[in-house]
Amino acid sequence: MKKGQVTIKDIAKELNISCSTVSRALKDFPGISPHTRQAVRELAEKYHYRPNAVALSLRNQRTNIIGVIIPETVHFFFSTVISGIEDEAMKEGYNVMICQSNESFEREADSIDALMSARVDGLLVSISRETKDLAHLQKVVDEGVPMVFFDRLVEGMNAPSVIVDDYQGAYDAVEHLIKQGCRDIVHLAGPENLIIGRKRIEGYKSALEDNEIPINEDSIIECRNGTQEEAVIAMNKLLSSGKRIDGVFANNDLAALGAMKAIKKAGFKIPEDISVVGYSDWQFCSLVDPSLTSVAQPGYEMGREACRLMFQEINKTNTQKSTIKILDTQLVLRESSAKERVLQAIYK
Amino acid sequence: MKKGQVTIKDIAKELNISCSTVSRALKDFPGISPHTRQAVRELAEKYHYRPNAVALSLRNQRTNIIGVIIPETVHFFFSTVISGIEDEAMKEGYNVMICQSNESFEREADSIDALMSARVDGLLVSISRETKDLAHLQKVVDEGVPMVFFDRLVEGMNAPSVIVDDYQGAYDAVEHLIKQGCRDIVHLAGPENLIIGRKRIEGYKSALEDNEIPINEDSIIECRNGTQEEAVIAMNKLLSSGKRIDGVFANNDLAALGAMKAIKKAGFKIPEDISVVGYSDWQFCSLVDPSLTSVAQPGYEMGREACRLMFQEINKTNTQKSTIKILDTQLVLRESSAKERVLQAIYK
DNA sequence: CTGAAAGCGCTTACAG
DNA sequence: CTGAAAGCGCTTACAG
Numbered sequence: 001m002k003k004g005q006v007t008i009k010d011i012a013k014e015l016n017i018s019c020s021t022v023s024r025a026l027k028d029f030p031g032i033s034p035h036t037r038q039a040v041r042e043l044a045e046k047y048h049y050r051p052n053a054v055a056l057s058l059r060n061q062r063t064n065i066i067g068v069i070i071p072e073t074v075h076f077f078f079s080t081v082i083s084g085i086e087d088e089a090m091k092e093g094y095n096v097m098i099c100q101s102n103e104s105f106e107r108e109a110d111s112i113d114a115l116m117s118a119r120v121d122g123l124l125v126s127i128s129r130e131t132k133d134l135a136h137l138q139k140v141v142d143e144g145v146p147m148v149f150f151d152r153l154v155e156g157m158n159a160p161s162v163i164v165d166d167y168q169g170a171y172d173a174v175e176h177l178i179k180q181g182c183r184d185i186v187h188l189a190g191p192e193n194l195i196i197g198r199k200r201i202e203g204y205k206s207a208l209e210d211n212e213i214p215i216n217e218d219s220i221i222e223c224r225n226g227t228q229e230e231a232v233i234a235m236n237k238l239l240s241s242g243k244r245i246d247g248v249f250a251n252n253d254l255a256a257l258g259a260m261k262a263i264k265k266a267g268f269k270i271p272e273d274i275s276v277v278g279y280s281d282w283q284f285c286s287l288v289d290p291s292l293t294s295v296a297q298p299g300y301e302m303g304r305e306a307c308r309l310m311f312q313e314i315n316k317t318n319t320q321k322s323t324i325k326i327l328d329t330q331l332v333l334r335e336s337s338a339k340e341r342v343l344q345a346i347y348k
Numbered sequence: 349m350k351k352g353q354v355t356i357k358d359i360a361k362e363l364n365i366s367c368s369t370v371s372r373a374l375k376d377f378p379g380i381s382p383h384t385r386q387a388v389r390e391l392a393e394k395y396h397y398r399p400n401a402v403a404l405s406l407r408n409q410r411t412n413i414i415g416v417i418i419p420e421t422v423h424f425f426f427s428t429v430i431s432g433i434e435d436e437a438m439k440e441g442y443n444v445m446i447c448q449s450n451e452s453f454e455r456e457a458d459s460i461d462a463l464m465s466a467r468v469d470g471l472l473v474s475i476s477r478e479t480k481d482l483a484h485l486q487k488v489v490d491e492g493v494p495m496v497f498f499d500r501l502v503e504g505m506n507a508p509s510v511i512v513d514d515y516q517g518a519y520d521a522v523e524h525l526i527k528q529g530c531r532d533i534v535h536l537a538g539p540e541n542l543i544i545g546r547k548r549i550e551g552y553k554s555a556l557e558d559n560e561i562p563i564n565e566d567s568i569i570e571c572r573n574g575t576q577e578e579a580v581i582a583m584n585k586l587l588s589s590g591k592r593i594d595g596v597f598a599n600n601d602l603a604a605l606g607a608m609k610a611i612k613k614a615g616f617k618i619p620e621d622i623s624v625v626g627y628s629d630w631q632f633c634s635l636v637d638p639s640l641t642s643v644a645q646p647g648y649e650m651g652r653e654a655c656r657l658m659f660q661e662i663n664k665t666n667t668q669k670s671t672i673k674i675l676d677t678q679l680v681l682r683e684s685s686a687k688e689r690v691l692q693a694i695y696k
Numbered sequence: 697c698t699g700a701a702a703g704c705g706c707t708t709a710c711a712g
Numbered sequence: 713c714t715g716a717a718a719g720c721g722c723t724t725a726c727a728g
Contacts, residue, residue, distance in 0.1 A: 005467070007722085018698070020699060021697085021699075033698090036697080052465070052721050054720090057402045058400075058720090058722080059703080063402060074424075075427075079421050082446075083448060090455075090458075095466055110438075111438075116353070117399060118413075228635070284630075284636075355704095355705060355706085403706045406706080406720045409720070
């Protein structure tokens with residue numbers, strides 16, 4: 001037998017009919033004799049005929065593939081986004097081509113090129129940390145290929161985005177701490193130059209303001225790289241300064257964990273003396289002791305939503321190019337912030 | 349201007365030459381006048397010409413895409429595998445198309461079909477838990493499409509595989525516990541019907557035998573689903589039975605964590621009274637208290653290796669279809685198993 | 697009810 | 713040094 005997968009031609013030859021007829025028989029085209037139709041279908045079945053998507057793509061000028069540029073697949077949050085993209089894409093009959101930039105600008109640009117060469121029908125992108133120059137993205141827009149940004153907002157680009165409501169997430173976290181009775185709340189902040197970092201600081205401040213608690217700039221500590229160690233050091237310094245502290249809102253879970261370590265070592269009880277809330281809600285939040293209250297980001301939902309916006313773009317349903325879809329976070333309450341009474345209510 | 353991306357035809361028309369010439373000029377074909385060559389290249393640059401990979405695929409009968417079937421992208425281990433696949437594939441100029449089966453047989457079969465339709469040059473697959481019937485995979489082999497299995501071994505299929513040395517990983521873990529002075533080591537085992545579960549039990553037993561420690565079947569506790577809760581319950585039962593225990597080897601990290609919880613609650617010290625070793629080495633192993641010694645699986649390396657085997661298949665370099673590449677695990681020592689003296693040596 | 701032809705974008709053996 | 717033609721697998725407007 002012939003090597004490789006069976007084609008329409010193979011079937012046509014065996015049946016002594018034309019390719020056109022086979023093609024039509026395969027797709028229930030009206031004017032086809034039941035007899036031919038039957039014969040074609042049987043043979044297709046027998047040889048496991050599968051339409052050649054490459055040929056179809058060339059003819060239809062559409063590949064039914066969507067390209068994804070993602071900083072790192074290994075990051076938990078991004079892996080949930082990928083999962084959402086995959087599920088939504090598959091549901092709509094699309095395949096997904098993934099490139100990770102590894103946070104490198106050059107690799108991001110190369111990947112965009114590869115995906116454009118592959119003629120993907122659309123691009124879902126979360127830019128790398130290094131990316132400042134947007135020329136490679138502008139080209140995509142210029143050539144009319146639908147693009148949707150997720151998680152990392154890109155300013156000045158004519159494409160829809162899906163992001164998380166970082167302001168509200170931070171606000172909720174801090175408000176929760178206040179409701180628990182905290183008055184002196186420290187914020188372990190992310191780098192100021194990232195939009196998300198700034199948004200969370202804003203949320204922190206607004207929550208304090210709305211509850212008539214004075215904002216103390218000394219209570220906002222920038223943790224640049226968000227490691228555990230960094231947070232341990234920052235927290236140790238704070239605790240030994242004699243400053244009154246009864247709550248910590250960390251802009252990421254690792255930092256929260258570092259804070260918890262320092263707090264425990266200094267002899268304070270969590271949450272009785274100092275409550276702690278983190279951000280991201282990784283799996284380990286429920287595993288540490290005490291378990292960590294955290295702001296959950298809807299990664300899976302973000303992936304699906306980005307896909308949906310993409311399909312709107314592809315089908316020109318969406319006229320509003322500048323759509324920014326903002327997804328709600330959810331505060332997941334655990335032991336590190338909840339007083340006994342509240343915990344009972346949650347876990348009953 | 350014309351919508352969509354520029355083609356060879358567009359360039360040919362503008363320059364009033366034939367497509368053949370443009371094609372040749374673009375790829376430094378010898379017999380082309382420097383003048384034509386120059387003109388073509390300038391125009392290509394100007395219009396951001398990118399070869400249409402779809403057309404190339406159709407002509408070359410090869411897509412330079414490799415398909416990946418993976419149970420779940422959200423699982424940390426698998427996300428590292430994906431990362432390895434991505435990096436290796438990109439290095440070789442391949443794109444990666446990913447489908448997650450979500451552990452569903454039906455979805456796995458559908459994904460295989462989609463990928464075969466897309467005419468991927470090869471398939472990297474880790475089968476779903478549900479998969480018993482292998483017909484969909486046999487079809488792939490029959491149609492001559494290279495396939496490589498990773499992580500989950502499939503018996504009776506003519507295709508290379510990459511797996512982790514679960515026997516040795518377990519052996520190392522248990523031997524380490526013995527060297528720490530443990531004599532009564534419990535194994536929280538995985539389900540017997542999975543090959544990996546059986547291999548780890550074998551490793552556990554061999555390590556005991558080689559050190560002349562009698563094997564006690566009561567010390568092997570099956571934890572079917574590997575959750576934390578399950579391990580807590582199993583461990584509680586063991587501890588309250590009055591049985592002497594000074595070491596625990598859990599077949600997965602969550603179970604190890606559960607065991608630690610139960611041990612601490614019962615008033616024992618880790619590692620002084622009871623040492624604990626887990627399996628998988630997730631990020632949280634270094635975050636819990638005490639940090640958890642664990643057997644690290646080389647996911648990233650597995651992804652790369654699977655890719656390399658795939659390329660060998662594609663280029664017919666590999667004549668040995670039944671290759672099984674077994675990757676070494678690495679025991680990552682942390683606090684939960686190492687006595688003071690050892691820890692100092694490690695962390696100094 | 698069926699077939700021949702053209703075309704999607706590209707390459708290359710064959711002519712000139 | 714350059715071009716016309718054929719072909720990768722498929723679909724569909726046009727004829728019959």
